[in-house]
Amino acid sequence: MNDHKKTIEALIFASDFPLSEKKIAEIVGDLNENDAGGIIKEIQQEFKELDRGFLLEKVAGGYEFITRKEYSGIINRLMAGRRKNRLSRAALETLALIAYNQPITRVDIDKVRGVDSGGPLRTLLERKLISIAGREKAPGRPLIYKTTDDFLRYLGLDSIDELPKTEEIEDILQNDKISEELEIEQLSVESGDSGEEEVRQDN
Amino acid sequence: MSYQIKLNVFEGPYDLLLFLIRKGEVDIYDIPIAKITKEYLEYIEFLKSLDLEIAGEFIVVAATLMRIKAKMLLPVYIDDDEEAEDPRFELVQNLLEYQRIKDASFRLQELETERRNCFPRGKETVFDSEAEEEDDDYYLEQVSVYELIRAFNAVIKKDPEKSFHYIEPWPFTIEEQMDKILKKLDETDKISFNDHFVKLNETIVIVLNFLALLELVNKRIIRIGQAQPFHDIWIYKAKK
Numbered sequence: 001m002n003d004h005k006k007t008i009e010a011l012i013f014a015s016d017f018p019l020s021e022k023k024i025a026e027i028v029g030d031l032n033e034n035d036a037g038g039i040i041k042e043i044q045q046e047f048k049e050l051d052r053g054f055l056l057e058k059v060a061g062g063y064e065f066i067t068r069k070e071y072s073g074i075i076n077r078l079m080a081g082r083r084k085n086r087l088s089r090a091a092l093e094t095l096a097l098i099a100y101n102q103p104i105t106r107v108d109i110d111k112v113r114g115v116d117s118g119g120p121l122r123t124l125l126e127r128k129l130i131s132i133a134g135r136e137k138a139p140g141r142p143l144i145y146k147t148t149d150d151f152l153r154y155l156g157l158d159s160i161d162e163l164p165k166t167e168e169i170e171d172i173l174q175n176d177k178i179s180e181e182l183e184i185e186q187l188s189v190e191s192g193d194s195g196e197e198e199v200r201q202d203n
Numbered sequence: 204m205s206y207q208i209k210l211n212v213f214e215g216p217y218d219l220l221l222f223l224i225r226k227g228e229v230d231i232y233d234i235p236i237a238k239i240t241k242e243y244l245e246y247i248e249f250l251k252s253l254d255l256e257i258a259g260e261f262i263v264v265a266a267t268l269m270r271i272k273a274k275m276l277l278p279v280y281i282d283d284d285e286e287a288e289d290p291r292f293e294l295v296q297n298l299l300e301y302q303r304i305k306d307a308s309f310r311l312q313e314l315e316t317e318r319r320n321c322f323p324r325g326k327e328t329v330f331d332s333e334a335e336e337e338d339d340d341y342y343l344e345q346v347s348v349y350e351l352i353r354a355f356n357a358v359i360k361k362d363p364e365k366s367f368h369y370i371e372p373w374p375f376t377i378e379e380q381m382d383k384i385l386k387k388l389d390e391t392d393k394i395s396f397n398d399h400f401v402k403l404n405e406t407i408v409i410v411l412n413f414l415a416l417l418e419l420v421n422k423r424i425i426r427i428g429q430a431q432p433f434h435d436i437w438i439y440k441a442k443k
Contacts, residue, residue, distance in 0.1 A: 013324065054324070065324040072320035079322075085430050086315060089214055089308070096307040112300050115215035115260045155311060156318035164310045 004031060005039050012040075018062025018153065060152035061159060084127070094120040095129060099151070099163055103133040103144035121145070129154055216264035217301040219246060224298075231298060234291055236275055240268040253352070267294060350429060354436050355413050358400035375408055380415035388425065388440045396427075396436035 007028060012019050021036040028036070040063055044056045054067045067075060076083070087095065094117050097109050109117045124130040133146040147160065157163065213219045223242045229235055247265055274290035387394055403409045416438065419425040426439045 057321075059323075066321040067323075069317075069320035072322075075322050083319075086319070087312070088431065092308040092312055092315075093214060093304055096311050097304050099311070100304070100307055112297070112304055113215055114217040114264065114297070114301060115258070153323075154318065155314040156321065157314070164307070164314075 004028065004035075005043060008036065008039055009043055012043075012056065012063050013065060015064070017149075018058075018060050018064040020062040023062070057156075058158050059156055060149045088120070088123070090115075090117070091120040091123050095124055095147070095151070098124075098130055098145050099147050099160070102146040103136075105136055105138075105142040105144050107142060109145075127154075214305075215258075216261045217298055218305070219243065219261070220264065221298060221302060221305075231295060234295065236268065236272050236291060240265075240272050243268055350432065350436065351417075351427075354396050358397065358403075359406065359409055361401065375411050377411055377415045377418060380408070380411045381419055384412070384415055384419060384438070385424070385440075388438070392439065394438040396438060399438070 008024055011024060011027065021033045021040065024036045024040075025031050025033045040056070044063075047054070047056050053071060054065050056063055057066050059066075090113075093113055094109055097112055098104055101108070106117060106121060109121070121130070125132075127150075128148055129151040130145050131148050133144045135141040136144050152159065213222065220239065220243065223239050223246075224231055224234060227235075227238065227242070229239070244265060247261060250261075271290045271294060384394070384399075387399075400409055400412065403412055416425070416427075420427060423441050426441045427436055428439065429436045
């Protein structure tokens with residue numbers, strides 16, 4: 001058992017994508033998914049208790065080591081100029097539409113946004129946050145888009161079910177003020193990665 | 204001259220409409236269509252006064268607004284069993300749907316912000332990749348006319364107005380400025396819009412440079428990109 005623990009730890013450490021229990025069981029051989037899951041929970045707990053600079057997190061259906069958010073400032077110094085930009089408003093709107101309504105055609109995206117979404121769609125495809133899910137069985141057989149595992153990983157979600165629920169329309173209208181404030185914030189924040197005050201509880 | 208900022212705030216006609224509705228503190232289910240249409244058209248006129256080409260989407264919504272306004276002026280024959288449909292209904296549905304997605308996009312942005320504080324081990328596709336080293340403007344979004352005008356205004360304002368003027372032939376041509384830009388691009392692979400224009404000291408040279416820039420873009424000899432709204436604009440050689 002102890003040996004399995006080290007094996008799994010090593011596998012997750014070496015992997016360049018989040019490793020699922022299934023994949024681990026497949027590679028290790030004499031281990032089933034359930035046991036793998038149990039061992040991963042143990043490792044997760046240990047890392048948390050050891051209070052290291054990083055944690056083992058579940059994301060996009062698998063597990064990966066990520067640094068604690070407290071160190072984002074210092075790591076950004078290491079990564080200076082090598083990080084991809086945040087998504088633009090247009091890209092975020094398009095991504096939100098796809099995430100909540102997938103699979104969806106470009107025509108439907110344009111209709112809701114009221115503007116052409118060709119540019120943002122290209123950006124999202126290039127960044128592999130969305131992919132083409134096929135073609136709709138409608139006249140012209142338009143392409144339909146869906147979100148990818150990279151999308152989940154980009155937002156730190158385990159599965160699409162973890163997306164924040166869209167509230168009832170009435171609630172949203174009451175929240176107009178909040179969006180307005182965010183808009184203003186957006187203008188001033190620019191690309192600054194530091195200065196994020198919110199601290200998420202790791203689990 | 205705060206309009207440059209405003210132009211960038213709206214993602215599209217619905218965004219503008221929602222802004223007007225919010226600004227006027229009116230009920231979205233009971234939009235005073237005459238008032239909103241007037242304000243909307245004023246904005247479009249304002250864009251025109253800047254000699255900006257108005258995106259077709261804005262015109263479509265303007266036409267919709269005017270159609271609704273006309274419909275509301277006409278007397279409606281009300282059948283006893285049928286309730287007359289509010290001509291605003293469809294537009295309101297569109298606006299609500301857009302508002303919903305806009306709201307969702309802000310939540311995604313919150314998640315993005317949070318997640319960007321955590322760095323995973325190993326290579327992650329959303330971060331730096333080989334693809335980017337080869338093509339470091341990979342993720343830049345297209346620059347809109349608004350962005351260009353804004354950047355242009357910013358540099359032209361840096362030139363203090365001269366209190367005198369006399370006419371003299373100036374030895375500059377657009378072609379010459381185009382050559383200069385291209386020569387510069389031979390030396391470095393990208394030029395910062397601000398850096399480039401700040402170094403120019405005469406208004407006419409700035410104007411000519413801007414025209415040269417537009418001409419080069421039009422001829423697809425160079426490309427321009429910007430990381431984010433309000434950021435510097437980069438000038439690149441177009442790939443063959």
